[in-house]
Amino acid sequence: VAEPEIGTLGTAGVTLADVGGLDDVKKRLHLSFLSPLHNPELRLRFGKSLRGGLLLWGPPGCGKTLIARALAGELGARFYEIGLSDVLDMWIGSSERNLRSIFDTARRNRPCLLFFDEMDALGQKRSHLRGGGSAMRGVVNQMLAELDGAATDNEGVFVLAASNHPWDIDSALLRPGRFDRTVLVPPPDRAAREAILRFHLRGKPAENLNLARVAKATNGLSGADLALICEQGTESAMDESMISGRLQPITQRHLEDATRT
Numbered sequence: 425v426a427e428p429e430i431g432t433l434g435t436a437g438v439t440l441a442d443v444g445g446l447d448d449v450k451k452r453l454h455l456s457f458l459s460p461l462h463n464p465e466l467r468l469r470f471g472k473s474l475r476g477g478l479l480l481w482g483p484p485g486c487g488k489t490l491i492a493r494a495l496a497g498e499l500g501a502r503f504y505e506i507g508l509s510d511v512l513d514m515w516i517g518s519s520e521r522n523l524r525s526i527f528d529t530a531r532r533n534r535p536c537l538l539f540f541d542e543m544d545a546l547g548q549k550r551s552h553l554r555g556g557g558s559a560m561r562g563v564v565n566q567m568l569a570e571l572d573g574a575a576t577d578n579e580g581v582f583v584l585a586a587s588n589h590p591w592d593i594d595s596a597l598l599r600p601g602r603f604d605r606t607v608l609v610p611p612p613d614r615a616a617r618e619a620i621l622r623f624h625l626r627g628k629p630a631e632n633l634n635l636a637r638v639a640k641a642t643n644g645l646s647g648a649d650l651a652l653i654c655e656q657g658t659e660s661a662m663d664e665s666m667i668s669g670r671l672q673p674i675t676q677r678h679l680e681d682a683t684r685t
């Protein structure tokens with residue numbers, strides 16, 4: 425494969441403050457990555473290693489990718505997003521090579537954060553590779569070698585992965601030193617929904633919004649659903665502005681209409 429593109433663009437300016445709610449997840453990221461990095465003396469004193477990856481899991485659209493991007497922002501690291509289905513290749517040996525080239529590129533561009541989406545593609549159940557289970561073993565072994573091989577120096581390469589169904593992931597990948605910490609990224613609760621709505625409407629012309637009310641009425645929706653409500657509310661207000669010839673701010677009605685569609 426061609427060298428993966430470095431996704432610095434997406435990272436620019438995104439920090440954990442841009443992630444609405446999810447306080448437990450943020451706390452975990454502080455404990456595992458940010459505090460040890462920012463307190464090198466304490467880290468040495470406690471012998472805390474920076475090895476090992478973190479697996480974010482949970483339903484789609486609830487912020488896993490956003491969190492990974494935001495962590496890269498906090499770390500001042502480049503961000504590579506890799507869909508594992510892009511890595512896997514039918515040809516025996518190619519998937520391993522693809523994976524090696526991704527890690528090599530990452531090591532040349534540290535500090536960086538590698539984010540593997542669809543991690544469950546690395547599991548026997550999903551094996552569609554020619555050669556079946558044994559071909560999958562080869563890819564899993566390559567991933568293990570890249571993560572914890574004695575010859576690899578991963579200083580400054582942070583690894584996160586995400587999955588909607590982590591139980592399908594090959595269990596060797598979840599052992600200590602690998603993706604050994606799993607963090608649930610749940611659907612947003614009411615406070616988180618309000619924070620997400622506020623984030624997606626920031627800086628836009630708006631009038632008398634009661635976001636707490638919208639948050640209350642959107643139980644069960646994901647962050648991506650809420651982003652869409654804000655987008656639809658924005659489009660309606662823009663449309664009315666164009667028709668009336670003067671700026672019509674986003675109102676409660678726009679958002680409530682959008683929640684019903």
Ligand code: ATP
Binds near residue numbers: 541588619620
């Ligand atoms: P998938 O499993 O489908 O890859 P995901 O969990 O990675 O989904 P994201 O891509 O991070 O989901 O979220 C989709 C979009 O929803 C984000 O780009 C963002 O606009 C919005 N979003 C989700 N969660 C949050 C949140 N907690 N705060 C702010 N925006 C959010």
